[in-house]
């Protein structure tokens with residue numbers, strides 16, 4: 378056991394009815410991660426001895442979405458007894474019987490409570506020497522939250538859920554954030570006393586403070602000044618709002634690290650992305666998943682990068698790219714579509730209306746206009762003329778195209794794979810290259826057009842094309 382003597386229980390068993398979704402609420406994503414994933418990431422920074430996630434609704438789906446990324450978490454199944462009190466009870470029962478530390482309870486739907494906030498919260502609890510410390514906040518609109526009812530001396534008396542509140546209680550603007558630190562002994566003693574006699578017929582964790590006070594025990598409250606850390610997601614409107622707040626926080630973090638973000642409101646950066654000083658992000662740009670961007674690169678406007686690696690001083694404009702590597706000082710866009718396996722060398726260019734996939738494009742090589750380059754290895758110093766296309770798919774299999782160093786192709790060249798163009802070779806405009814081109818040769822394939830009638834019906838019987846051809850013949 379580490380010195381922290383801390384267990385963290387994350388509540389994630391609820392359905393999230395108000396989301397009106399097939400997906401369990403806690404798996405809805407913001408910042409490239411499920412809501413509960415953010416809570417687990419933060420929990421991972423707190424050095425706890427135990428981290429438990431309580432699951433029930435779609436438990437297999439929830440566990441499958443989290444188990445790999447959070448190998449330290451233990452999943453505990455809640456039974457049919459509903460309510461946050463029951464959820465904590467099953468998690469407490471799953472802890473070792475000799476665990477005697479503090480229990481931090483978090484909600485899988487409150488992703489904005491950061492590690493610094495939670496560390497101060499734990500410190501406040503330990504300093505207060507209370508049985509439990511509630512995190513509370515004073516908000517403009519307390520609708521939906523449990524209200525913190527204080528006694529004449531200003532101490533916490535109890536928590537009342539919105540649905541059980543009288544009009545006077547509902548008017549209280551101090552809310553229960555749903556995050557608590559309990560002594561484990563307190564939970565073991567008081568949870569069995571929590572009933573289901575309330576508006577929702579559930580075991581409320583929020584009954585514990587009232588029960589403690591009845592016994593004359595100390596209940597402390599830690600009032601946070603930044604109310605946004607308490608924001609929970611119960612519906613899609615809150616999902617968007619909390620997502621926006623998280624994004625604002627991430628954008629600000631990178632701004633302070635030296636990234637220029639022209640328009641924070643339309644720049645979306647996932648939590649896992651890594652940027653460098655002197656990167657510039659133009660408006661309407663999404664930097665997603667584990668994308669990394671090196672110093673001095675300029676990204677956007679209107680660009681989406683998913684799991685990409687962008688080299689120093691590269692320029693990527695109006696581009697959609699996934700699992701692509703863009704070399705230093707390379708330029709991409711506008712209107713480029715880089716699919717997985719695209720690797721563009723240093724000072725290379727992928728230009729307007731170009732699609733690439735599984736394509737390695739060497740240093741200084743250019744694919745400037747209107748091309749498709751798939752399943753290809755392109756050497757250095759190559760220029761593929763406008764509208765050069767790799768015909769990589771013969772209707773049955775995919776084949777590779779190899780273009781060696783310093784090759785220049787004429788406009789509208791079709792490279793029918795598998796095919797190899799030797800170093801320094803050239804092709805004439807409109808060439809259809811079906812045979813390898815030796816190094817230094819010029820390939821021409823201008824020939825009179827020849828139509829081989831009936832070829833499709835003979836060789837592609839049973840396909841839509843053959844059927845369509847047959848229908849046309851009958852109509853004639």
Ligand code: UD1
Pocket residue numbers: 388389390391392403431432455458459460461462463464484485486487521522523524536538552553554555580581582583609611
């Ligand atoms: C809860 C609190 C409320 C507080 C608010 C803060 C209770 C009774 N109420 O209300 O005082 O102001 O959070 O956000 O605790 N869950 C389970 N098992 C269950 C029910 C819920 O694990 O049987 C989980 C949910 O998945 C969710 C969390 O507990 O992550 C909170 O549940 P939710 O139904 O959202 O509670 P609120 O109504 O928001």
Ligand code: CA
Pocket residue numbers: 484486609610611
């Ligand atoms: Ca909630």
